[in-house]
Amino acid sequence: MATNRLVVKEEVAVFASVLFDSANGAGGQEAVLQVREQMAEVIRLMRSDLDLTMALSNPDFTPEARRALVENVFAECHLAFREVLAVMAERGQADLLPRVNDEFRALLGERLGICVVDVTTAVPLDDGLRQLITEKAEADLGKKAVLRERIDRSILGGIIMDVDGNYIDASMISQLNRARNVLKDTTDGGEC
Amino acid sequence: MHVKTRANKAVARAAFGALALNAAFPALAFASEEESGGLSAILPDMAEFIPMLIAFIILWIILAKFGWPMFAGMLEKRENTIREALKKSEEAQIESERVLAEYQQQLADAKTQSAQIIADARAVGEAVKADITAQAQTEAADMIAKAKAAIEAEKKAAVAELQSSIADTSVDVAARLIGEDLTEGEHRAIIERYVKEAGSFNGN
Secondary structure: OHHHHHHHHHHHHHHHHHHHHHHHHHHHHHHHHHHHHHHHHHHHHHHHOHHHHHHHHOOOOOHHHHHHHHHHHOOOOOHHHHHHHHHHHHOOOHHHHHHHHHHHHHHHHHHHOEEEEEEEEOOOOOHHHHHHHHHHHHHHHOOEEEEEEEEOHHHOOEEEEEEOOEEEEEEHHHHHHHHHHHHHHOOOOOOO | OHHHHHHHHHHHHHHHHHHHHHHHHHHHHHHHHHHOHHHHHOOOOHHHHHHHHHHHHHHHHHHHHHHHHHHHHHHHHHHHHHHHHHHHHHHHHHHHHHHHHHHHHHHHHHHHHHHHHHHHHHHHHHHHHHHHHHHHHHHHHHHHHHHHHHHHHHHHHHHHHHHHHHHHHHHHHHHHHHHHHOOHHHHHHHHHHHHHHOOOOOOO
16 A cells, blocks of 8 residues: 555656646746646536546546546646646546645745745735735745735635635635624623 | 158047047946946946957058058148149249239330330421421522523523624624725725735744
8 A cells, every 4th residue: 555655646746747847838937827726726626516526537437538528628728737637537546636736836836936825805906015915925935926816805805815725814804704703702791 | 741740640649549548448347347236337348348459459550551641642642732733823923923014014115115106206207397398498499590590591692692693793784884985995005904914924
């Protein structure tokens, strides 16, 4: 079993490396970041759609059928990502995609020397805010920071910053929820 | 033994009397015959007197040998019977007195026991009464405590529900105000302040 784990680990590393090299060769840093975002979206989709996940690894389907499924479902994705995912599906290893994602993100720092900061706000950032956030991330992490912005009205206001799972949640919705919990949990001893 | 001795003495005295009388009357007869010829008519003839005397002696010997011992034995037996009866009656009297005393003692004990039983029963009754009273008071106190706890819990639940409702309403109102009333500039100002106040990505 230890051997199998090592083999799988090596396979994950190979998938991530090939994906990174393909994207980087095709479009440089921007393509790499695009693949990173698409891969995160696909992982979220696979976690929410078990039928899709099982179909991508189902041995009852032929490898060709699984490849065709990937090419049809993820036709909008970057070519490099779609090809690697198709190969994984052919081999019945689509369930390794979250580990490939982790390895791919590690390669960003190793090979490009950057850290990607996913920023979620309710309104678009201006250049001043981008500069402020970039300087903060670079000061904290010691690497060149690249912002990936996303607009989400549901957070009401404020900002959510995510660097490979390290969250700084300063959104309005989170603060209101904390205030709501404090109001609910606060008791005055039962006296009105 | 005492009776036998007395019987022997009585036989001896009777025999001696008989001999003395027989010995006296011939003398008197001979004297009278000498003094007057008519006395011979009432005096025994020696030819008859001697055999009679011998017969009497033989009779006396037989009676002394066989009759008196039997008579003495009967008397002794009778005496023993009476003595045994007296002894038994005395024993019976002593026994009856003992039994009577025992009955009286038992009666006294029974009276004492009955008094003790009544006292115990009274004490037990008092104890049971006290227990029942205490138990009733405890149960009543428990019921009151449970009722108070239930009321308090319901009161707290109502307060918590009201508090929750107020919190939800307040937060919803605040969210709506923030979402509708803040301009983009105000949003960006808030973002800038939050970024400056936020902690490090390294968690320091």
